[in-house]
Amino acid sequence: MSVLYDNIHVFLTAKEAGQAAGRAVEEHLVLLQKQQKEVRMIFAAAPSQDYLLDYLSQSTKIVWENVVAFNMDEYIGLPVGSPQLFASYLEDRLFSKVTLGAKYTISAEGDINEEIQRVTAAITAAPIDLVCLGIGENGHLAFNDPPVADFDDDQVIKEVELDLVCRQQQVNDGCFATLDDVPATALTLTIPTLLQADALFCVVVGKHKREAVAQAVHGAISTDWPATILRTHANCNYFFDKDSYTE
Numbered sequence: 001m002s003v004l005y006d007n008i009h010v011f012l013t014a015k016e017a018g019q020a021a022g023r024a025v026e027e028h029l030v031l032l033q034k035q036q037k038e039v040r041m042i043f044a045a046a047p048s049q050d051y052l053l054d055y056l057s058q059s060t061k062i063v064w065e066n067v068v069a070f071n072m073d074e075y076i077g078l079p080v081g082s083p084q085l086f087a088s089y090l091e092d093r094l095f096s097k098v099t100l101g102a103k104y105t106i107s108a109e110g111d112i113n114e115e116i117q118r119v120t121a122a123i124t125a126a127p128i129d130l131v132c133l134g135i136g137e138n139g140h141l142a143f144n145d146p147p148v149a150d151f152d153d154d155q156v157i158k159e160v161e162l163d164l165v166c167r168q169q170q171v172n173d174g175c176f177a178t179l180d181d182v183p184a185t186a187l188t189l190t191i192p193t194l195l196q197a198d199a200l201f202c203v204v205v206g207k208h209k210r211e212a213v214a215q216a217v218h219g220a221i222s223t224d225w226p227a228t229i230l231r232t233h234a235n236c237n238y239f240f241d242k243d244s245y246t247e
């Protein structure tokens with residue numbers, strides 16, 4: 001591993017990056033749990049999170065009963081029970097393997113406005129402690145693609161159209177067979193909602209993320225590459241593999 005700055009860690013493989021992020025999240029959670037009863041955290045549902053979630057699911061140090069879990073986005077229009085639903089992914093990878101204090105996963109199956117109200121109330125009920133996130137090929141955070149990303153958004157969660165690069169990424173990731181299968185709209189937590197957390201743990205892997213990572217680390221802070229805003233956060237920790245990060 002090489003440490004470039006205090007908060008940027010680069011590993012030989014995606015597995016090492018994910019596991020190191022897992023250890024960092026675990027350590028942070030254990031410390032928090034000594035100080036406060038409840039920890040509120042937001043999870044991303046994406047292949048970059050696989051090793052991190054696998055590590056967390058096996059942790060014997062985290063008291064999951066005192067964790068309130070959220071996810072950050074969900075497709076609109078997928079049939080009930082679809083494997084691509086982010087809620088299903090998190091259920092499979094982590095939520096079914098631990099006993100959570102509570103979980104609020106976004107559902108787009110019913111009335112969208114009611115869901116926006118439900119999630120807004122749950123998120124704003126108390127501060128968010130940490131977020132585990134990835135970065136899209138177009139630099140998106142959750143589903144805040146460049147055309148809809150707003151660093152000053154006053155909404156907690158909103159309905160968005162997904163841009164073409166984002167939808168193609170879902171095909172490249174192997175989540176959908178063709179572009180036509182990827183929904184065109186989604187619900188997403190906004191960028192201010194994610195950035196309000198005290199600590200962020202960001203895992204990005206693969207050479208297809210090189211441009212997004214280069215922009216996130218060195219580019220001008222702009223919604224053209226939404227992940228650049230992470231650099232304004234006082235405690236954002238990055239875990240890259242060597243394929244995604246080039247000096």
Ligand SMILES: O=C(O)[C@H](O)[C@@H](O)[C@H](O)[C@H](O)COP(=O)(O)O
Pocket residue numbers: 043044045046047048049072073086133134135136137140141142143173
């Ligand atoms: O996972 C989510 O909930 C988000 O929609 C998304 O922001 C994702 O974290 C990135 O697109 C990275 O995805 P990959 O890990 O698949 O590249």
